[in-house]
Amino acid sequence: MSIKKDEKEINKSISRRKFLKFGSLAVGTVGMSILTGCGGDVNVVEPSGSAGSSGNLPSSWDDSADFVLVGFGGAGAMAAINIKKQDPSAKIIFVEAGTAGGGSTKICGGGTHFGGGTQIQIDSGFTEDADEFYNYALAGVGEGGNAELMRVYADNAKAAYDTLVELGVTYSGFYTGYATGPAADYSLMYDNEKRPELMAKAGYTTPVPHTHFAIADTSAGLSRAGTFWRALETATLALSNVSVEYSARANELIVNGSGRVVGVAAEKDGGTKYYKASKAVLICSGGFINNDEMVQQFIPHAMNCFRGGSGRDRGDGIKMGQAIGADIKNMGAAEDYGPTYMNHPALVKSIAVTPTGIRFAPEDLGGSVFGRLVARTYPSIYLIFDQKVLDEIPLAVQANFSMETANTIVELAGKIGVPASILSETVNRYNLYATNGTDEQFQKDPTTLQVMEAPFYAMRQTSQRVFTLSCGGLRVNAKTQVLKTDGSVIPGLYAAGSSIAHINAQYYLAGGGTAGAFTFGLVAGREMSNENSWE
Numbered sequence: 001m002s003i004k005k006d007e008k009e010i011n012k013s014i015s016r017r018k019f020l021k022f023g024s025l026a027v028g029t030v031g032m033s034i035l036t037g038c039g040g041d042v043n044v045v046e047p048s049g050s051a052g053s054s055g056n057l058p059s060s061w062d063d064s065a066d067f068v069l070v071g072f073g074g075a076g077a078m079a080a081i082n083i084k085k086q087d088p089s090a091k092i093i094f095v096e097a098g099t100a101g102g103g104s105t106k107i108c109g110g111g112t113h114f115g116g117g118t119q120i121q122i123d124s125g126f127t128e129d130a131d132e133f134y135n136y137a138l139a140g141v142g143e144g145g146n147a148e149l150m151r152v153y154a155d156n157a158k159a160a161y162d163t164l165v166e167l168g169v170t171y172s173g174f175y176t177g178y179a180t181g182p183a184a185d186y187s188l189m190y191d192n193e194k195r196p197e198l199m200a201k202a203g204y205t206t207p208v209p210h211t212h213f214a215i216a217d218t219s220a221g222l223s224r225a226g227t228f229w230r231a232l233e234t235a236t237l238a239l240s241n242v243s244v245e246y247s248a249r250a251n252e253l254i255v256n257g258s259g260r261v262v263g264v265a266a267e268k269d270g271g272t273k274y275y276k277a278s279k280a281v282l283i284c285s286g287g288f289i290n291n292d293e294m295v296q297q298f299i300p301h302a303m304n305c306f307r308g309g310s311g312r313d314r315g316d317g318i319k320m321g322q323a324i325g326a327d328i329k330n331m332g333a334a335e336d337y338g339p340t341y342m343n344h345p346a347l348v349k350s351i352a353v354t355p356t357g358i359r360f361a362p363e364d365l366g367g368s369v370f371g372r373l374v375a376r377t378y379p380s381i382y383l384i385f386d387q388k389v390l391d392e393i394p395l396a397v398q399a400n401f402s403m404e405t406a407n408t409i410v411e412l413a414g415k416i417g418v419p420a421s422i423l424s425e426t427v428n429r430y431n432l433y434a435t436n437g438t439d440e441q442f443q444k445d446p447t448t449l450q451v452m453e454a455p456f457y458a459m460r461q462t463s464q465r466v467f468t469l470s471c472g473g474l475r476v477n478a479k480t481q482v483l484k485t486d487g488s489v490i491p492g493l494y495a496a497g498s499s500i501a502h503i504n505a506q507y508y509l510a511g512g513g514t515a516g517a518f519t520f521g522l523v524a525g526r527e528m529s530n531e532n533s534w535e
Helices: 016-023 074-086 103-107 119-123 130-140 147-166 196-202 224-237 292-298 300-304 316-323 345-349 367-377 387-391 409-416 420-436 512-528
Strands: 063-070 092-095 111-113 211-213 242-245 249-255 261-268 271-283 351-353 380-386 403-406 456-462 481-483 489-495
Touching: 063 074, 063 261, 063 316, 074 092, 074 103, 074 147, 074 224, 074 271, 074 512, 092 271, 103 224, 103 512, 111 147, 111 512, 119 147, 130 147, 130 196, 147 224, 147 512, 224 242, 249 271, 249 316, 261 489, 271 316, 271 512, 292 300, 300 367, 316 489, 345 380, 345 387, 351 420, 380 387, 387 456, 403 409, 409 420, 409 456, 489 512
Parallel strands: 063 092, 063 271, 092 242, 271 489
Antiparallel strands: 111 211, 249 261, 261 271, 351 380, 380 456, 403 456, 481 489
């Protein structure tokens, strides 16, 4: 018997929330802002559009402020709030390409990777300080992690969480299962923290969960992400001397004769508008996942993945920085989120095999660690499971599956084109591990081990079911000041959010993009407020 459904491989830029909902219709979960990416440093981008002006200021400015923030999303809002905490009289102008704010923050799954002793961690029985969070997070991102920026992240993530709580965002409940997001009334959950190799590398004896999901204000028709964006947007727009120039796409940084960034040029109303920043400019306009040329250059595998982003993640801020000599880093890094349990939590009990029938990883790996393997090493794999697993999955979710089924593993192998002898050996060995309660091959969570019995099922998982975003960008220091290729600071220029290469490296911490935007936005606002006027 063959159970098939035409697969609609949608490869356009939409929210992670909608993407995950497509495969998880009835499990009470919400997708999150989640995990991998890697790659060496790359120091060349071919900028498009005009280069930054140097010593050639516009004859007049269309508007001026102490601070000009390019992009009104999570990082920019958090920066503005913290600028005003330090300098209540500061004037701030947002230059926003869209007709409304929010960017990727507004449409993500509502998950953030916080730690260091947040209240929900404490309430759930976990203790952790900033040093422990730092050790875990640096280990969690794998090769290429930036120790300097990770230290900043670990020291300030709790403050970012506290700011959201102060603004009315709520967190409650610890969810223990494997899922792309917790049940509706829960906030805290694990990503990859329980994996023994990560615990050993981080120095943990007891795993501590870090993925924090905001509780959605469903009474207002808001998602988790919509809930924390509403809080940030409302608080920002309530600040005095803060304005937003919507439908203004920034395309140039204005630099004076001494090499200081003093303003921004943007396309608006069919012409060019110039916005003067007497103290500093912050680039926080998103990543580059919606720019095909940059994706093909830096993360070509993502062309075959399911790309997210706001539609305005076109790399504008990155290219603007490059045009005046800014360095870039980790441009090969990407989220690459696609765990075994992408479609339903029960599938963590399956066996993941290559097209040759070999089990290649523990099936309980975090979404980005497993997704990276699918997206970059095995563009096509199979999940092998049995009737017991299928019975846990609601029919509404099964309706989106494309499966093969058979009464024997040999028959199933023939249907999916996998060597029967190898697949049989793989399943027999896995069943032995399940019987003994110990995965001797990959140390999979014993609670997810169970003997496979006929009938058997196989479901193909490809890179097109891996959700991805760009994670590389402008190189910044601990103060979020943008750096040149020689490591020196570009005066008057800061960056945060997905426009920078921040905490994620080889792997992407679940919710790390959104948490990084909030945390480095907070740091940027605090540091920018110390700037003096150049005038």
